[in-house]
Amino acid sequence: MISGRNISKSYGKLQALQNVSIACNSGEICGLVGANGAGKSTLFKILLGLVSADSGTITLQGEGAKKIGGIIEKPSLYPYLSARENLRVFAKMQNAAADNKAIDEALLQVGLSLDREDPSRNYSMGMKQRLGIAVALLNKPSCLLLDEPFSGLDPVGIQALKKLIVSLAKDYGMAILISSHIVEVLSTLCSKLFVIHNGEILQQGPTQAILSKxxxxxxxxxxxxxxxxxxxxxxxxxxxxxxxxxxxxxxxxxxxxxxxxxxxxxxxxxxxxxxxxxxxxxxx
Structure with missing residues (x-):
């Protein structure tokens, strides 16, 4: 559903990515693991079309108005608006359905309450992540990219978010690519793992085969x-x-x-x- 081939990107003399290839299939959860500064966010920005690569090709498959959605680093929300109001604003930006039924479906899809009307600045980090995912899922993309989604979450929040991610892949057949430096979380969530270091993919393959070493x-x-x-x-x-x-x-x-x-x-x-x-x- 999503594929990047031989992607390279430089910022001046800094080589952020060098011939990086990555792919994730429908219904599959793939992990991109690397330390801070390894190139994870740069790669995700390129896959989302936010940054242009110097070379390489990107292929997205799927139907609908939006083939890919994602969160880079942290959810971008209007803190003074409620979850419902945030979704309505972002839906109008994307020409997605913004009626009450569509907003209700978006909230329920990520496990958020239909009744809460207070500003999103009051939400826990876990709830903000869920709302950010709901925004990313507007217009029903086939691929979802999540950049460090577990940062700042407590163990309960991590488990809840993992459960949501699994359900999105299983129930909607989404290709989900997650970047994180928390290897232990990815080890129990992802079927395939890509290891990135200094802008290069060192390893790729079945998660347990890589981690067993x-x-x-x-x-x-x-x-x-x-x-x-x-x-x-x-x-x-x-x-x-x-x-x-x-x-x-x-x-x-x-x-x-x-x-x-x-x-x-x-x-x-x-x-x-x-x-x-x-x-x-x-x-x-």
Missing amino acids: CVKSYTLCGNDLQKVSFLKKYSAAPHANCITIPASATEISGIIFKLSEQGIAITSCTPRLDVAQLFKATAV
Whole structure:
């Protein structure tokens, strides 16, 4: 649904992007991960048509008046207007339907209340993100770009926004491309990952295949783990009912099996990512 091929962009002597290629299919959630200044926002601005690339091609597929919508860095809203008023203003700008029924549908699509009439400046960051997404979805685009949508959100807000993103991809078949420096969030949300560093794509492919190379330890949670004698040889670091163990995927599977033989039930097993390894690995 969205594809960028060999995109390059320079600002004077600064090479912001160099031969970047990226693509996301209908119903797919793709992640673009990189540190601040890696080129994520520049790439998104080019894909949205806000900035011109020096070279490269962009292909957008889909029906309707608007093929792509997005949020760059943070939602651009009129803080003195309510959610309903913001949507009506932006709808008129885009020649989209602005009647009460259309606005109600836009609010419900992102899980916002139909009754709230106070200014959007009173909204939480999570609600502002939802309203920004509602604006981006006006005129029913086939592709959605979200630049750092989880910044400033608490864990509850992150989970709520993840649920909304999944529903948009599943229920509407949207191609959704998300940029973030929070790798842990993208790891549970995106089926495909692009790793960008200094304006170049270092890696791309299935998310778990890329991240598995960056896992050096696992955190196991369960009762009485600190009392298990054989775990001591792994230099396990205990905390509460959990233990972090330096181990490979194969080793951790064997450890869990051995614990089950001793009657120890594991309630969770979480890989711990060494994010720095993402930017050292060679391209896939």
